[in-house]
Amino acid sequence: MIRRLLAALWLVLCALPGLARAGDRPGIVINPGRDDKTYRAAVQRFAAQGGKAEQLAGAVHQAVQQGLDFSGLFSRIDERAFLESTESPFLEGAPAPNCPNWRQISADALVQGEVEAAPEGVRATFRLYDVSRGCLALVRGKRFTGRNEDARRVGKAIADEIVGAFTGQRGVSDTELAFVSSRGGAKEIWVMDADGASARAATRNRSLSSFPDWDPAGQAVVYTSYRHRNRPSLFLVARGPNSPGRILAGLNGGKPIYRGVFDRSGRRLAIVMSTDGNTELFTVERSGGGLRRLTRNGAIDVSPSWSPDGSRLAFVSDRSGAPQVYVMNADGSSQRRLTFQGSYNTSPAWSPDGRWIAYETQVGGQFDIWLIDPEGQTNAPLVTHGRTDEHPTWSPDSRKLAFQSTRRGRSDIWVMDVGGSHEQARRVSEGGENTNPAWGPYRR
């Protein structure tokens, strides 16, 4: 009996080290590090049957890869490294992927899909596996359809879904940038995909056009043009054959309007209008009603930018003697200066998540882009370069910033990740002078 008791005691003593809990031990703190690391995505060629479907599948597959590249979060694995087939199986009844073989090539994500040539156009379905977590299916089968000519958009939409599955926030490769370009001679409004693809002219005014801004539905762009009597006025260009043209005509006795910016509802604009010998800020309904004056002083007040909830506006005023960024309520109350560092701060852009206001600041003979929080507690440089970087605009996920830069000589549109550890901006425009980018909303 005693022997048995002793044996039991011995066993308990032997097991004690194995029962050690983490709380008894020192913890290990992991920080992300300064390297820009990316998830490695293995994208199998989408399965398709028939010539047309195969052609569409190729376009979708390529666009998925391009969309993942643009995310800055994924890098693709060359299919020559695959230990499994480069072709995706048809999804229905497909066997589970051979996870060890995907893990062997250090894949984090595995994308499979199929494409059909449907009567209405291309129909693509994809499946996403989280290889690191034992090929857990993050997306079991999601379908996108579009016209055949929209096959690339379908692929980018899939890429954005993949980004969303890994980050909780949809990617933005299937969004658009409006900007001003002189590539056709006159400065016109152009629109391109966020990665620079499919650039096309939105206006042919043959007159100076500037300051484009999207309506929140992504169906129209408001901009300033000197087309009407060579005076600045607001115009609206919409998708489809019928564009409204000039808007807010005759407002306040037909005073020049230098700029208009939609609020998030799309029913109201903040405008910069010439009044009492200088520019002042107003809000007005899209229809032209409900004009409200927000600023009243002898200084120049320009560059309004809405807070995402529409309750406040950031703007620029030189009332202190030099241009600085200010914040006020949407009714013009509680105006206060936000920037105190730097002698020339302008072009504020409030992030869609409300956390930051990007603005340009003069440093020596050129401009850099800085971030400041709306309360002015944190103020930090974001884009610093020997050449001028200016006119920032946020992606709808608040994770990227587009801006114009002369870092390659002429002015071009560049895109970079906010929060990226390096200044890894990529140029997305080509030809002529390209300025005044405005990032559009998610497409519906």
Add this chain to the structure above:
Amino acid sequence: MQQLLSSLEAERQRQFRRFVGVSAVFHVLFALAFWIGPIRRSGPALPAVVRVNLVEALDSAPAARPAPTALPKPPPPPPPVAKKVLPKQPAPLPKPKPAVAKPKPKEAKPEPKPKEPAPEQELDDVLAQLRKESGETAPKPLEQVAAPMGGPAGGPGIVVDAETARWMREVKIHVTRAWILAPGFRTEALVTIVEVELSPTGDVLGTETRQSSGNPWYDESVERAIQKASPVPAPPEAGEWQFTFDSRDM
């Protein structure tokens, strides 16, 4: 005659009593000699006892090295290591107080300082040999590491041995390499604390989130990093280890 006889008788009795007395004294002396003898003889056994004590003292308290200061005397007979230690045994025991109480000048005067390192080294050699013989390993030097921020193992610092500290550095590098964080998360202050069960070979056997960041996708990136990092360098001890994933660059 009667008187003579009686005086003779008295003399004989006196002699008998003296004999008995002397005999008793001798018996007592012999008895004392036998009784005290063994006690005296136990004296020479002291060194053996001391030797045992010395071995214990050196093994259990390697940091307490006042012994060399108590042993500054010339160590002439070098050959057998064990013999060299034994003669010195009595010294440390009775003399610690005087040695400590001695004023500095006494230490300064002799100036045989070059000799001091030698006995230390020899002691180390002896220790090493004794350990070798007994199959023991050298005691691990201690190291203090920072406790995790806000972790339950918290506190100003936890003392870990050098081997654990080295492993912690290695595993930190290993897991950091496997952790991919979307740039958007870097602008937020997110912290996830996970308990990871490790096998003796470093395989991840299981994870349990002790504290969520509040962002499930961030937490998933942490889980992904741990699974991707498996196997990590073999831990000094299998079981649960706590990892704190902090989105801020430190």
